[in-house]
Amino acid sequence: xxxxxxxxxxxxxxxxxxxxxxxxxxxxxxxxxxxxxxxxxxxxxxxxxxxxxxxxxxxxxxxxxxxxxxxxxxxxxxxxxxxxxxxxxxxxxxxxxxxxxxxxxxxxxxxxxxxxxxxxxxxxxxxxxxxxxxxxxxxxxxxxxxxxxxxxxxxxxxxxxxxxxxxxxxxxxxxxxxxxxxxxxxxxxxxxxxxxxxxxxxxxxxxxxxxxxxxxxxxxxxxxxxxxxxxxxxxxxxxxxxxxxxxxxxxxxxxxxxxxxxxxxxxxxxxxxxxxxxxxxxxxxxxxxxxxxxxxxxxxxxxxxxxxxxxxxxxxxxxxxxxxxxxxxxxxxxxxxxxxxxxxxxxxxxxxxxxxxxxxxxxxxxxxxxxxxxxxxxxxxxxxxxxxxxxxxxxxxxxxxxxxxxxxxxxxxxxxxxxxxxxxxxxxxxxxxxxxxxxxxxxxxxxxxxxxxxxxxxxxxxxxxxxxxxxxxxxxxxxxxxxxxxxxx
Ligand SMILES: Nc1ncnc2c1ncn2[C@@H]1O[C@H](COP(=O)(O)OP(=O)(O)OP(=O)(O)O)[C@@H](O)[C@H]1O
Ligand SMILES: [Mg+2]
Numbered sequence: 281x282x283x284x285x286x287x288x289x290x291x292x293x294x295x296x297x298x299x300x301x302x303x304x305x306x307x308x309x310x311x312x313x314x315x316x317x318x319x320x321x322x323x324x325x326x327x328x329x330x331x332x333x334x335x336x337x338x339x340x341x342x343x344x345x346x347x348x349x350x351x352x353x354x355x356x357x358x359x360x361x362x363x364x365x366x367x368x369x370x371x372x373x374x375x376x377x378x379x380x381x382x383x384x385x386x387x388x389x390x391x392x393x394x395x396x397x398x399x400x401x402x403x404x405x406x407x408x409x410x411x412x413x414x415x416x417x418x419x420x421x422x423x424x425x426x427x428x429x430x431x432x433x434x435x436x437x438x439x440x441x442x443x444x445x446x447x448x449x450x451x452x453x454x455x456x457x458x459x460x461x462x463x464x465x466x467x468x469x470x471x472x473x474x475x476x477x478x479x480x481x482x483x484x485x486x487x488x489x490x491x492x493x494x495x496x497x498x499x500x501x502x503x504x505x506x507x508x509x510x511x512x513x514x515x516x517x518x519x520x521x522x523x524x525x526x527x528x529x530x531x532x533x534x535x536x537x538x539x540x541x542x543x544x545x546x547x548x549x550x551x552x553x554x555x556x557x558x559x560x561x562x563x564x565x566x567x568x569x570x571x572x573x574x575x576x577x578x579x580x581x582x583x584x585x586x587x588x589x590x591x592x593x594x595x596x597x598x599x600x601x602x603x604x605x606x607x608x609x610x611x612x613x614x615x616x617x618x619x620x621x622x623x624x625x626x627x628x629x630x631x632x633x634x635x636x637x638x639x640x641x642x643x644x645x646x647x648x649x650x651x652x653x654x655x656x657x658x659x660x661x662x663x664x665x666x667x668x669x670x671x672x673x674x675x676x677x678x679x680x681x682x683x684x685x686x687x688x689x690x691x692x693x694x695x696x697x698x699x700x701x702x703x704x705x706x707x708x709x710x711x712x713x714x715x716x717x718x719x720x721x722x723x724x725x726x727x728x729x730x731x732x733x734x735x736x737x738x739x740x741x742x743x744x745x746x747x748x749x750x751x752x753x754x755x756x757x758x759x760x761x762x763x764x765x766x767x768x769x
């Protein structure tokens with residue numbers, strides 16, 4: 281019988297014996313390898329190596345790796361977003377390449393880790409390694425590509441539970457705290473390349489930049505009462521989580537901003553985002569090829585965000601008032617439908633997500649389909665109109681520092697003109713920016729207002745003169761030509 285003691289006896293004990301045993305084992309392996317190379321075809325060989333590796337690797341490897349993709353299914357992966365924020369604070373001497381950048385509105389230089397870079401971390405005596413990776417693949421036969429970004433988190437296998445149950449929740453909480461401190465609002469837009477691609481997964485195309493639009497409710501030239509109403513409405517919306525649940529409604533609010541160009545619709549969206557610290561998703565409907573893509577794209581937006589669709593009357597989707605529009609059929613090849621869009625707003629899709637605000641803007645409310653204006657669809661309709669006296673006062677204070685205690689002598693004249701002229705806040709702002717000298721800037725504004733007033737009076741006169749003869753005029757004319765008819769009538 282072969283016993284354990286026999287085996288012990290045969291084990292090499294001296295260093296030279298160990299060395300010779302190692303040499304004969306290596307020679308044996310080389311022989312096996314060269315025989316395999318000679319007698320087994322290459323594809324089969326590679327298959328066998330892979331199989332061997334697959335079977336034995338887990339027994340020998342002590343490391344475990346978690347993959348954290350940018351998207352989880354169709355929605356954004358919160359762990360990825362949190363890692364992105366958290367790792368900025370963990371960059372240490374082992375990282376040799378970083379991306380840095382600064383924008384005019386930021387006080388400090390922003391740092392993010394670059395592709396293939398590694399960041400080390402320690403949590404409760406567990407050593408962890410994060411690596412940021414980017415994979416680009418070609419989409420079909422076209423030149424278009426799809427990019428996948430993800431993190432690899434590697435650590436000792438025995439700590440798997442601790443990492444999943446304690447470390448990742450810790451990363452999420454830390455990221456929330458960092459974001460709250462930084463108060464960064466992001467602006468997401470879709471990448472242009474995915475425009476008509478039917479195969480795209482609808483999620484990888486949102487790219488983001490920090491929204492550093494300086495517009496706030498203080499800087500907005502709006503009627504004070506309107507401003508207060510909007511702010512109160514937003515505040516009430518964010519504190520009503522329980523209320524929405526109780527009444528069985530999705531926690532969403534729709535705003536329709538309408539008014540002429542340059543009256544502050546886009547500025548108001550930025551002010552709302554800055555006020556609530558909500559990210560903004562700017563969706564160009566023209567870049568969506570079908571309702572299915574629309575659903576996927578909308579599902580990949582995050583909570584506490586504002587979805588913006590600007591100039592809704594101008595986009596390819598048929599949202600115009602059918603009764604008043606005879607050429608609505610011309611876009612019949614367009615696959616994004618009004619019902620697809622509305623389904624998201626208050627249909628089944630609307631329940632996927634919390635604290636969502638949807639804002640539509642238009643210059644022509646009258647051109648919109650009535651389905652879009654129906655109560656419950658857009659909860660609040662806000663009319664942004666021409667500049668008023670109170671609007672001018674806000675702009676004069678913002679641009680020239682003119683207030684009640686240092687009122688300029690031209691203010692009275694301007695206020696009188698503004699009330700009787702159709703001038704947009706954008707036009708007023710443009711004039712006020714032209715000079716740092718209040719006398720010059722206000723004179724420019726007076727000139728503009730007078731010019732506009734004269735133009736509008738001329739236009740009114742032209743319209744009055746062009747007016748078709750009324751019923752009275754026609755009867756009079758007929759009476760002149762046919763006196764008998766006239767007397768009968
Ligand atoms: N109500 C306002 N308060 C303060 N600034 C304003 C206001 N309206 C317009 N402006 C100024 O005019 C610029 C253009 O305004 P904005 O882009 O918000 O107008 P809009 O209504 O979105 O126009 P459009 O219909 O062409 O998109 C802004 O950057 C801002 O400087
Ligand atoms: Mg705009």
